[in-house]
Amino acid sequence: MVVKETYDVIVVGAGHAGCEAALASSRLGLNTIMFTVSMSSIAFMPCNPHIGGSSKGHLVREIDALGGEMGKNIDKTYLQSRMLNKSKGPAVHSLRAQADKERYSEEMRRTLQHTDNLTLRQGEIKELIIEGDETNYTVKGVVLTSNAEYYADAVILCTGTYLNARCVYGDVSENTGPNGLKAANYLTDSLLKYGIKMNRFKTGTPARIDGRTVDFSKMEEQPGDEVVVPFSFDNIGKDISRKQISCWLTYTNEETHKIIRDNIERSPLYNGDIESTGPRYCPSIESKVMTFADKERHHVFIEPEGEFTTEMYVGDMSSSLPEDVQFQMYRTVPGLENVKITRNAYAIEYDCIAGTELKASLEFKRIKNLFSAGQFNGSSGYEEAAAQGIIAGINASRKVKGLEPVVLNRSEAYIGVLIDDLVTKETNEPYRMMTSRAEYRLFLRQDNADIRLSKIGHEVGLIDDERYNALLDKEAKIEAEINRLKNVMVGANKNMQDFLASKNSAPLKTACSLADLMKRPELDYDLIAEIDPDREELSDIIKEQVYINIKYEGYIERQTRQIKHFLKMENKKIPDDIDYDDVESLRIEAREKLKKIRPETLGMASRIQGVSPADCAVLEVYIRK
DSSP states (O other), rough: OEEEOOOOOOOOSSSSHHHHHHHHHHHTOOEEEEESSSSGTTOOSOOOOOOOOTHHHHHHHHHHTTOOOOOHHHHHHHHEEEETTTTSSSOOOOEEEEEEEHHHHHHHHHHTSSSSSSEEEEEEEEEEEEEOTTEEEEEEEETTTTOOEOOOSEEEOOOOTOOEEEEEEEEEEEEOGGGGGGOOOOOOHHHHHHTTOEEEEEEOOOEEGGGGOOOOGGGGEEEOOOSSOSSTOOOHHHHHHOOOOOOEEOOHHHHHHHHHTTGGGGSSSSSSSSSSSSOOTSSHHHHHHHHHHHOOOEEEEEEETTTTTOOOEETTTOOOOHHHHHHHHHHSTTTTTTEEEOOOOOOEEEEOOOOGBOTTSSSSEEETTTTEEGGOOOOOOSSHHHHHHHHHHHHHHHHHHHHOOOOTTTTOHHHHHHHHHHHSSSSOSSSSGGGOOOOOOOOOOOOHHHHHHHHHHHHHHHSSSEEEEEEEHHHHOOOOOOHHHHOOOOOOHHHHHHHHHHHHOOOOOSOOOOOOOOOOEEEEEEGGGGGGGTTOOOOOHHHHHHHHHHHHHHHHHHHHHHHHHHHHHHTTBOTTTTTTSSSSTEEEEEEEEHHOOOSSSSHHHHTSSTTTTTHHHHHHHHHHO
């Protein structure tokens, strides 16, 4: 007798995307089941066990602002916390935390197992249950390799790097998922059956080493920040502060590079054994050495994998070279002369879909009620996966409830930039989020993610009233303090001139507001406290928002005007049933691209490669008529 069960939502995969998707749908009151090939792989970190970093920290803050879990989980389990790019402007400040790999997974599993409406199940999905014909496919459920059938109103695919996965180093090739976990070998055929375009991508990871065999005296210590900034807006830094563990910096050298060059034909990346596309912004050490032949050295970060393990991660030195070459090259790095490898570096190939198969809601265009998120969509990284996961979970839930999807645009969130890039651009390599991809990054800062997105999280149902009211109170205090500073005037008297001279600031010629003084490069909110005796004591978080909004007021206002112009195009919807063959004066290339991708708005159409501004103008006239 075949097992048959029915749920509201099925989530396939329990990586970072699957966890956020399952938590979102279950917290929104839908009976949800999440499948994983191994209960041990829930929220697993097969590569560098860290969360955040440049632009990725923005994503984690946005996930938290919407009501997600990643920020809370890393706040519980970090080994070291650092704010990156502090010497630059606030738009590129990015929080990064090294995680305790096992604890991160355990804490997320504990959260999942104690969430109402959520069932966890170990099992591999071999096919989708689809009804209808090619003009009207609808997903109805999934079938396991055991032939058990699970039915639901919506299905979310979050298979990560497990589909037809193959791990490779040198001559060794194993059909497994990351870290030797079981691969998922059947689902690809089910997707191809329904016309879904698939890609074959590659990523990789460096060796893990025994920290007891490392000579740290030859390396540069990288300590954590003294003042910890939480990822979750629910947390206060002093409440989550703990003793931190250092990371370490060292470098490759010419001897390292010679070993790599001498053995390059034994690398699957160069001898043809691996033909799939890898991430441009996270290349293997052999790719770096061959591509940047003029560089005398490349940095290498030695980072802990956990508090209670001696294993360490060799950052920025991923490889698919043979085992014997790995031993040789790692031992040329200062501090690693006598190192013992605990796990070999390897490359992993896997199946994923073309992101253009999806709507901006992350629902498949060809199959109704089927959603997907994470590396399965052609992205890379834990943070990118989790960001897509929470959106897929929200929108699958809303689809079941008969509500309109939540679609974040490029002016609202880094998540909006990420998803828009995936669904409009034909990505031919694993996509990585970067600050440079966001046109409005001064507005989309990590420090104001709650102000930008928690209203949406509250409307959706993932942010409770208590947290939302606290946000409203925070916003009111920020606005009140900004207005006060703009209205408190100071004169050009002797005391004021002496104060300015002590701060190496030019003297006043006439009276001005405290806000105007703050805009001077050499002054900030804390420094002017000396001449502002009536100010109320505010939290550091509110002070930061007051300072940024005043200091960068002109730039923020200019970007706000740019956003208003952007939204004019973004809000112009393209009818679902539009026949692009009827649109006269469209160039052939644009017509073909528009028919293939079927953008939802004129703004999306304008970002498709091969669609010119003139094509968009023609399309706009046609829609208006």
